Amino acid sequence: MKYTIKNARMLDDAIVDIEIANGVIANIGKEISAGEIVDAQKSLVIPGLVDLHTHLREPGREDSETVATGSAAAAKGGFTAISAMANTFPVADTAGVVEQVFRLGQEAGLCDVFPIGAVTAGLEGKKLAELGAMANSKAQVRIFSDDGKCVSDPLLMRRALEYVKTFNGIIAQHAQEPALTVGSQMNEGLVSSKLGLTGWPAVAEEAIIARDILLAEHVGSRLHICHLTTAGGVDLVRFAKSRGINVTAEVTPHHLLLTDELVSNYDPVFKVNPPLRTEKDVMALRKGLADGTIDIVGTDHAPHPTEDKDCEWQSAAFGMVGLETALSVVVKAMIETELMSWETLVERMSIAPAKIAGYAKHGQIVAKGSPANLAIIDTSATWIVDRNTLASKSKNTPFAGMTMPAQVRHTFLNGDLVLKNGQIVSKMNGGSN
Amino acid sequence: MEKHLLSINDLSASEAIQILNTASELSKISDGPMKKLPTLRGRTVVNLFFEDSTRTRISFESAAKRLSADVINFSAKGSSVSKGESLKDTAQTLQAMGADAVVIRHGASGAAQRLADSGWISASVINAGDGTHEHPTQALLDAYTIRSKFPDLKDNFNGLKVAIVGDILHSRVARSNVLLLSKLGAKITLVAPPTLIPVGVTDWDVDVSYDLDSAILNADVVMMLRIQSERMAASFFPSEREYSRGYGLDLARLNSLKDSTIVMHPGPMNRGLEISAESADSHKSVVLAQVSNGVLVRMAVLYQLLGGAALTGEVGA
Ligand SMILES: [Zn+2]
Numbered sequence: 148m149k150y151t152i153k154n155a156r157m158l159d160d161a162i163v164d165i166e167i168a169n170g171v172i173a174n175i176g177k178e179i180s181a182g183e184i185v186d187a188q189k190s191l192v193i194p195g196l197v198d199l200h201t202h203l204r205e206p207g208r209e210d211s212e213t214v215a216t217g218s219a220a221a222a223k224g225g226f227t228a229i230s231a232m233a234n235t236f237p238v239a240d241t242a243g244v245v246e247q248v249f250r251l252g253q254e255a256g257l258c259d260v261f262p263i264g265a266v267t268a269g270l271e272g273k274k275l276a277e278l279g280a281m282a283n284s285k286a287q288v289r290i291f292s293d294d295g296k297c298v299s300d301p302l303l304m305r306r307a308l309e310y311v312k313t314f315n316g317i318i319a320q321h322a323q324e325p326a327l328t329v330g331s332q333m334n335e336g337l338v339s340s341k342l343g344l345t346g347w348p349a350v351a352e353e354a355i356i357a358r359d360i361l362l363a364e365h366v367g368s369r370l371h372i373c374h375l376t377t378a379g380g381v382d383l384v385r386f387a388k389s390r391g392i393n394v395t396a397e398v399t400p401h402h403l404l405l406t407d408e409l410v411s412n413y414d415p416v417f418k419v420n421p422p423l424r425t426e427k428d429v430m431a432l433r434k435g436l437a438d439g440t441i442d443i444v445g446t447d448h449a450p451h452p453t454e455d456k457d458c459e460w461q462s463a464a465f466g467m468v469g470l471e472t473a474l475s476v477v478v479k480a481m482i483e484t485e486l487m488s489w490e491t492l493v494e495r496m497s498i499a500p501a502k503i504a505g506y507a508k509h510g511q512i513v514a515k516g517s518p519a520n521l522a523i524i525d526t527s528a529t530w531i532v533d534r535n536t537l538a539s540k541s542k543n544t545p546f547a548g549m550t551m552p553a554q555v556r557h558t559f560l561n562g563d564l565v566l567k568n569g570q571i572v573s574k575m576n577g578g579s580n
Numbered sequence: 581m582e583k584h585l586l587s588i589n590d591l592s593a594s595e596a597i598q599i600l601n602t603a604s605e606l607s608k609i610s611d612g613p614m615k616k617l618p619t620l621r622g623r624t625v626v627n628l629f630f631e632d633s634t635r636t637r638i639s640f641e642s643a644a645k646r647l648s649a650d651v652i653n654f655s656a657k658g659s660s661v662s663k664g665e666s667l668k669d670t671a672q673t674l675q676a677m678g679a680d681a682v683v684i685r686h687g688a689s690g691a692a693q694r695l696a697d698s699g700w701i702s703a704s705v706i707n708a709g710d711g712t713h714e715h716p717t718q719a720l721l722d723a724y725t726i727r728s729k730f731p732d733l734k735d736n737f738n739g740l741k742v743a744i745v746g747d748i749l750h751s752r753v754a755r756s757n758v759l760l761l762s763k764l765g766a767k768i769t770l771v772a773p774p775t776l777i778p779v780g781v782t783d784w785d786v787d788v789s790y791d792l793d794s795a796i797l798n799a800d801v802v803m804m805l806r807i808q809s810e811r812m813a814a815s816f817f818p819s820e821r822e823y824s825r826g827y828g829l830d831l832a833r834l835n836s837l838k839d840s841t842i843v844m845h846p847g848p849m850n851r852g853l854e855i856s857a858e859s860a861d862s863h864k865s866v867v868l869a870q871v872s873n874g875v876l877v878r879m880a881v882l883y884q885l886l887g888g889a890a891l892t893g894e895v896g897a
Contacts, residue, residue, distance in 0.1 A: 332689075340780025343689040343713030343755060348779075412697060413690030457698075459667050460687035461711065 149173075149182025151280040152557075154561075155192040155523065157513060158490050159259070162189060167519040170562035175515050187523050187565065190556050193493045195227025195520040197288040197500040197509050198476060199290065199319070200373060200397060200445030202466070205219040205228075205251060206244070207236025212450035212540045214251035214260055220448070220470040220539040221258040222566045225522030225555035227296045228472070228509040229500065233265040234295040240265035240276035242284035249286035250291075258521075261506060266307045266318060270296050275307060280399060282314040282443075289505050292319035294373055297355055300326050304359060308368035317503065320359050322380070323421065324447040327351035332461060334407040334422040340409065344460065346420045349377040356380050360387040360394055370569030372396040372501065374447050376379055376421045378431035385440045393501050397445040398432050400476035402469055405429075406546060415456045416545050419449070436495060446473045450541030468539045472532060474524065475551035481551060490524070508561065519562040528554040538571065584705040585881055588716050588759035596760060597735050600724050601636040602880035603866035603873070609857075610646070611878065621650035623856060623886055626679040630656040630671065630686040636708050639871070640717075641681045649886075654678065667691060667778035671700035677726075681886055704885045712750045718846055719756035721763065721877040725870050726801055729842050738765035743795050745771040745827060746798045746805030746854055749778050753846045754805060758784055771795045772827065775816040792827050794838060795868045803844040804829050820853055829859040842866050 152165040164179035165172060173181075198221070204212040210391065214231070231248050233239035239248060245262035252260025264281035268274050270293045281288040291311060298304045298320060308320050328351045333339050337347020345501045356372055360383060363370035375381060376395050376550040384396045406426050409417045417423060431478040449466025456463050469476075477496065481487035487495075501510025511517040532549050558566035565572055584590065591599070599604055609617065625644040627637050637653065644651045653690050654674065667686075674682055681704040683694050684809045689711030696705040709715040726740070727733050733740065742761055748770050762768055762785040768778060769787045789795040799880050807823060815825045824830075829843065834856070837843075843855075843864045860867065 335779055337783040338779035340783070341755075341776035343711055343752060345712075346779065382583075414697075415695050454666070457666075457668055457688065459688040459691040459694045461690075 149372055149561070149562060151179050151181050151184050152192065152523065153186045154189050155187040156189050157192065158493065165192065165513070167559065167562050169555070170519055172513065172515055172517050182566070185567070187423055187556070190523045190525045191489065192513055192521055192523050193489070194510055194513060195522050196496045197228040197504070197505055197506060198226050198470065198473070199230045199371070199443060200258045200294070200447045201229040201231055201470065202234065202447070202449045203231045203248070203406050204235065204450055206247065211452045214248060215255040215257070216540040217448070217450070217470070218252060218257035218260060219571050222469070222558045222560070222571060223538045223555060223569070224470040224472070225524060226258055226470060226475050227522070227558065227560050228271055228506050229260055230259055232294045232505065233261045233292060238269050239263065240268050240270070242277065242516060243491065244283050245286040245288050246284050246372060246556055248500065251292045254375060256560070257571065258560060259506070261412060261504065262286045262288055263290045263292050263294070263319065263364050266291045266293045266298050267303065272296065272298060272300055272303065275303070275310065276457055278307070278310055278316065278444050279314070280447070281315060289314065289316050290371070291317050291505060292314055292321065292373065294319065295322050297323040299355070301344045301362065305362050305366060306509065308363055309366045315505070317369040317371050319359040319373050320355065321373050322352045322359070323376065324353035324354050327354070329385040333418070334424050336425060338410055339408045340411070344410070349422040349424070349428070352377055352421060353379040353383060356383045359390055362499060363394055364390065366393045368393065370394045373401065373444060374399050374401045374421055375432065375435070375441060376424050376428060380496050381431045381435035382438055385435070388412065389439065390454070391488035395442040396440065397443050398436055398441045399445060399447045400469055400473045402479070403429065403432055403436070403480035413460045415458065415460050416467070416543055417462060418463050418465055419467050420465035430515050433480060433484070433486050437491070442495065443503065444473065444477055444496050445500070446470055450539055451543050456543050466543065468537065468541055468544050471537055471539065471580045472544060472546050474553065474555060475553050476528070476546065478553040479551060497565055506556065516563050519559050521559040522555055525554045525556050525558040530554050557574040583885070585707060585716055585885060586692045586707045586715050588719055588756050588763065593736065593763050596720065596764065597879065598722055599884060600878045602883060604723050605611050606879050607876050616646055618648045620644070620647040621884060623649045623680040624678055625649045625681045625683065625882065626652045626653065626677070627652055628654045628674065628675050628682050630683045630684070630691070631709070633685055633709065636685060639874040642709060642875045646875070647879055649882070652679070652829060656762055658702055658795040664696050664872070667695065668698065668703055670699050671695055671698070674690055674703065675701045681706060681777065681882060683708045685709045687711055706881060706885065709752050711752065712757045713752055715752040716756045717874070717878055717881055720752050720881065721758040721870060722803070722844060722846070723760055724873050724877050725844065725866050726842070729866060730800065730868070736765040737761060739764040740770070740801065741799050742766050742801040742803060743769045743771055743799040744803045744805065745792060745829070746809060747776045747807050748781070748805070749776045750811070751805050755825065757803065758786055762786065767829045769795050769799070773817055776811070789848060793833065793836070793846060799837070799841055801842055801844060802829065802837065804855045806846065806848065806850060818888055824853055828854050828856065829856045830856045834859045835860055836862065844870060846870070
């Protein structure tokens with residue numbers, strides 16, 4: 148299938164036509180009219196977004212999300228690559244499970260789905276999972292994480308960091324010292340004290356970050372810190388980078404925009420792990436993302452069925468969906484505040500995550516010969532988040548009712564149009580050749 | 581206070597005083613020959629208790645019955661709740677039963693607010709203790725008890741010195757009392773080992789002391805909180821003996837109090853731990869008055885929330 152994107156706006160504001168053929172950008176120029184025409188109407192064309200932190204729930208919790216529905220949500224959000232976290236049922240700790248998730252992603256065909264493997268068998272933190280088998284499987288896993296749980300045993304963490312060096316793997320740590328967070332419900336601070344909810348102190352995150360930075364330095368391995376949420380954590384990563392330690396860090400869209408004050412009405416839609424922090428933390432995270440201390444945005448898209456949120460705070464599940472709002476939230480937090488340019492947004496949401504994970508066909512600048520993984524964004528549009536129109540199977544968005552800037556119009560995956568005018572193009576209808 | 585009483589924050593100082601005044605009126609009526617008022621006849625009050633608390637349930641039940649309301653006790657124990665029925669399903673059941681007010685006790689902080697905000701139920705919601713958050717009627721009955729012992733206090737508690745002693749971190753009684761008593765103008769000192777003081781206390785309108793002996797010297801009110809032995813297991817303090825030595829109200833400390841000082845405890849007491857038998861039974865102790873005032877104050881809250889017929893008319897009746 149051939150396409151021409153007419154009147155696409157490049158990051159340098161040039162208006163061009165982009166010809167797509169055989170999965171790559173065949174030509175960029177003026178007055179091109181090959182194949183199916185998609186009129187961008189001067190919307191911005193950028194490389195498709197890449198998420199290194201997605202919970203797709205399949206296998207095991209298909210009531211909250213499947214690889215297919217999560218892929219649709221990703222395409223709607225302008226993502227062309229997502230990374231499925233390992234905390235499924237069964238856990239993605241064997242070649243069999245990661246190959247299954249990879250295959251389901253291929254079958255859905257809306258987004259490249261790269262499985263993340265568990266670090267420890269069953270996420271139990273006791274012994275290493277079959278890291279090599281997952282790396283050598285068809286899924287070619289390179290990122291390993293027990294996300295949802297912390298690899299808290301320092302010796303096991305050291306071994307994991309060392310072991311994955313043979314295939315240039317990376318350990319993505321959910322930094323949460325379990326002993327400091329028993330029964331934790333929200334950020335520990337002024338609000339938790341008032342609400343009588345058990346606190347999740349910043350130090351529980353920072354203590355693990357500090358430890359793992361030093362371990363990564365000691366064994367010379369790659370460490371990725373998932374969802375940084377505290378000002379102190381940003382300082383620690385900044386320190387590590389100044390020492391030349393091979394650490395990368397991630398922040399979620401919701402931690403860039405929301406604070407723990409929102410918990411005051413006990414609405415579990417704001418319950419998330421790690422928890423929403425304070426205004427001061429939000430400002431430090433924004434600064435860290437702008438100056439590159441934080442390398443990437445990761446959605447931590449975490450779908451939960453209605454009944455897991457329609458209850459008292461303490462019984463509710465942790466997590467928020469985020470694929471469909473990620474871009475707009477980052478624009479609101481970083482671009483509307485003039486902390487970051489669109490070029491930097493593309494770096495943090497596409498180029499850098501693809502490079503960290505080694506997703507060769509993603510995160511390439513829009514140029515002749517690059518893989519046609521693209522998102523086309525109406526940067527001047529505004530829209531209101533409506534939980535009922537989400538493509539995700541779960542509706543637990545904390546942004547419902549909020550007016551958002553920037554809207555994804557079209558998404559191309561490996562040369563195929565998978566999102567057209569904001570609507571998913573089903574493979575059956577000939578979006579693919 | 582519009583429709584619900586979920587937190588002391590739902591009340592202005594004058595609304596709180598109005599509840600205390602209503603309770604005073606009710607006490608005059610209750611002292612007379614007519615124990616039962618027809619005010620809430622035909623109205624249904626549900627006691628929805630997800631946590632065991634016979635004391636609090638009986639207090640609310642007596643209050644509702646004295647106002648002639650129909651009372652339904654819905655206890656988590658032995659009901660579908662203990663088999664995992666959700667708060668939502670329970671609420672919808674109560675809605676179908678036509679509850680006018682739901683008195684909820686729940687182990688989860690914020691459960692009362694969730695019930696009120698969720699749209700599951702149209703009844704007034706009264707928080708009878710939610711997790712480690714609040715217990716607003718306890719604070720109101722404590723304020724009522726304080727006012728009855730210090731007759732100079734009328735529309736505010738300006739100048740009153742209150743020491744609240746014990747497990748502040750986990751105490752819903754402490755949170756509600758801090759909010760209410762500071763709203764009324766009292767000066768509050770929290771006394772506890774640092775492990776049992778919330779980190780966010782810097783934001784509260786209180787002083788903090790780790791020294792019980794000096795903190796109670798000038799106090800008008802010493803409010804002792806129940807300490808649970810499970811806190812010791814979690815290393816909030818080393819041993820019961822050490823806690824008792826540092827933060828228990830023993831005879832020596834009782835004797836150091838001013839003549840006019842009163843000793844309060846929300847109950848149930850751990851005699852010999854946070855309070856000695858001598859202190860609990862001394863003439864300074866108002867623990868039994870707290871219990872009897874509880875019924876009056878809860879009558880006043882139900883009366884005001886459910887908009888019962890004017891009291892004055894009934895007094896004359
Ligand atoms: Zn996580």
